Amino acid sequence: MAYRIKQFAILAIVLTTTLLSSQLIPTVFCTDIPLEKAKLDDWIGKSIEDYNHRKTKLNHKKSPLYDILAAAEAHVKVITVKKDGSGDFKTVTDAIKSVPAGNSQRVVIKIGGGEYREKIIIDRSKKFITLYGDPNELTKIVYDGTATKYGTFNSATVIVESHYFVAVNIAFVNSSPMPDSRRTDAQAVALRISGDKAAFHNCKFAGFQDTLCDDKGRHFFRDCYIEGTVDFIFGNGQSLYLNTTIKSVAKGLGVITANGREKATEKSGFTFVHCTIVGTGDIYLGRAWKESPRVIFAYTYMGTLINSEGWSNSMIGEKDNKAVYYGEYKCKGPGASASGRAKFARILSDGEAEPFLSMTYLNGNKWILPPPTV
DSSP states (O other): OHHHHHHHHHHHHHHHHHHHHHHHSOOOOOOSOOSSGGGHHHHHHHHSOOHHHHHHHHTTSOOSSOHHHHHHHTSEEEEEEOTTSOSSBSSHHHHHHTSOTTOOSEEEEEEOSEEEEOOEEEOTTOOSEEEEOOSSSOEEEEEOOOHHHHOTTTOOSEEEOSSSOEEESEEEEEOOOOOOTTOSSOOOOSEEEOSSSEEEESOEEEOSTTOEEEOSSEEEEESOEEEESEEEEEESOEEEEESOEEEEEEEEEEEEEEEOOOSTTOOOEEEEESOEEEEEEEEEEEEOOSSSOEEEEESOEEOTTBOTTOEEOTTTOGGGGGGOEEEEESOBSGGGOOTTOOTTEEEOOHHHHGGGSSGGGTTGGGTOOOOOOO
């Protein structure tokens, strides 16, 4: 009898421990990006819960966000920009100037619709800035800087060097004309992102050569649109592009990516998942700009404009093919055929693709949040 009572006591302890654990420990959601695009919104919703929801869900447990970010999101300041003068500022530049150096709270700059002709720099001292455009009337920040005047790196209409930057409903445009193919100094960048832990939601990047300089740091692009001709997504960022439309407007030969990873030990690289590639020209998915580029396309639709080889090593030569990591995984469309692909391209296995198909690729659970409600 005593033995049976002891058994029941042990069982009760086990059940109690299990119940308490299920209440205190958040349910682990599958981290893999789903194959079915219809399930993508649900996956995103469960993968990047907002700050307040994370606090409520975890109760007394420590927030999974970086401490510095959790503190910044706890106190949000909103300022407005309106061209007609009815906001706090008339220009985006003046609004950014109002943010103090060493800023430690989230500052949402809510920008009215329309076109703002400005060349903007957000320096490294101004963390936690959000540019929030009008969801009903496109907010466009436009300038026409080129490499001729500024050098490629500094030709960008908007330059972001600070960490924890967010942009929502913003069009970043370099309005310089399409360059003559014989010129070597006509690169014109729409946005350069050089800060770490930056997120772009429903944004547009428009230009021709070198449209988006994804320079360095971890970056998340969701529901965006990127347009260009040659090397129009370039740099050494560690970035995830999700459900993004990539449009070539090239009249002849064009290239989507020029990734700048120099060593195979670097964590950087571009990953495109559930994207759509459309447009004109004879287009390569990427070309090797530096010694060890890494670009992956997964679950992506590729139109007829994609060159059958897919990838180019023209800038490094065949001797360095082993250092190149160009991968494709379960893509579709007429341009996704593996027949004729360059020998150094990789059709990835499930195991090879898995590290790039979750938020853990960016440590995203520690810093990616959905757009603010303002």
